Amino acid sequence: MSEQMATPLIVSFGSVNIDVTARARRLPKPGETVHGESYGIMLGGKGSNQAAAAARLAASEGVRVALVGRVGRDDFGARARRELEKFGVDLSPLREDPDHATGVALIGIESGTGENSITVIGGANMAVDESDSVAAEEWFGQTQVLLLQLEIPEVAVLTAAQRVRDAGGTVILDPAPVPNGGLSDAVLGAADIITPNETETGLLTGITPTTAKEASEAAKILQEKNIRRVLIKMGSRGVFWRDGADEGFCQPFVVKAIDTVAAGDSFNAGLAFALAKGQSFREAVCFAAACGALATTRNGAADAAPFYAEVCALIEQQGVR
Template sequence: MTASRPIVVFGSVNIDVCAYCDRLPRPGETVHGTGYAMGLGGKGANQAAAASRLGAAVEMVGRIGDDAFGAMARRRLADFHVRTGHLLSDPGNPTGIAVIGVESSGENCITVVGGANMAVSAGDVAAAGDLFGSAAVLLLQLEIPQDAALAAAAAVRAGGGRVILDPAPAPHGGLPADVFRAVDVMTPNETETEALVGIRPADPRDAAAAADRLAERGLSVAIVKLGARGVWYRGPAGSGFVPPFPVTAVDTVAAGDSFNGGLAVALARGDDLPAAVRFAAACGALATTRAGAAESAPTAAEVAALLG
């Protein structure tokens, strides 16, 4: 990976408002919290921060509002050394926000209001010039309109880059067939896998069956994330399982985003699929050991220490 072939992230940028509590409230219930925090979020921004903290050159493409939250988001991305020259300020829409409840076990529930993220369009791809065609890897999610994401995928593949899609949030009824053929790698977690192929994987055997179904739909590489139970991967050269790393989870909010950021970095530098998935799994595990979204992403030195 060189500076001329960056990792490009095309996706959502939010400000997260996190409330911490001993347990999440049931419907209609109010609970006392133990603290709160505000920070950078959105799956796109989280993945950009994660890849950048690992030492990659990262370009963030998307939209924020022309408001205080937008200014905060741009400033925080710059703090992570993410390039924001193609992050548009949209005067007609507010910056996206996420309201997140996190209980002491690390489990969470999230309500996202997309705001400017939902105004992202295929025109934003064209406006970025040759950026997408120069990408080594493109990171996509489903927190922006699908047609815009597919336009970006086509531009990156035309330039010889690889496309990783985090299918989150997975729509009810799954995804159309052309999405599976438009990307190179897909990384669903348990609930997303169930939405896509009707299998909620609880162990490697279930994950292998789900990955086979994803491949039947035209996907080249399927990576099924099982949270604290590990990761199953399937690609043209074979399949395998990466067991979980022994860490103590504090907050799982952006573990999947750190996984994807790590995966992009590993693939961009030429790692084979088994090594890339193991590296990504270590990134995701470390992200659970601290609070926050983008702020929880580990450094390359921390990942190297965990991998031994």
């Protein structure tokens, strides 16, 4: 591995799921059975989605992407590996758990309204612990940018963040899902960059921003938790960022959105990729915003992630900087 590490390395440490999605005219009521219209089985979990999106950007661009986490020794685990390998994700540090099944999300979608009902069985994801960081120590020691989310236990998140920061890497935290009661100061302080959306910002700060001014106020509250760089994803309103005392706003990209499921994961993957390529923070924010926007133009999660050339074309076309 040492010879390959001459190139920048992005590592995503987080959940790996298989999503089983059923679409029906309407969702069933308790105790009711309805006939569905279609179903799909696909890659899911924020850890694997962000790894896949980053790897799609990194193809032929001199950046390596790896995934740390756990899958079970089952058919869904094998399926997740096959899907991730198609994107070019290095799965060498992904562990197989002999005692827990691969994580599964059972998703019901009402075709007319888009309303959904989701049941997540964490499985091997919830068994991730400090030993996973120990097993991936060599990887974390070479990581330029670490992508973290909150679909694995907190202790594992903290351990990985500390190892990467000790080695001089940058830690990006996607604070999703925000648990009841918010996040501990330890988790917030473990990140170099935090990327909440409006709802998550509201849960973390008490301010649900709809304007750049409100986003600035929320960002200052988060910076008081020892996070230097804050990005607030405001959907179709754009992206607010604050880096120390410097702040700015990336205007929204104009696209025809049909599915927003992949937007957040593609955003974070794009941010990690741009920083690994040496872009300034301001440039990286707008690159990430373009990734998130393009992901809304396709259905699905990992499969909706854009390619590098598409992102560059959108930025050039709309002149957003």
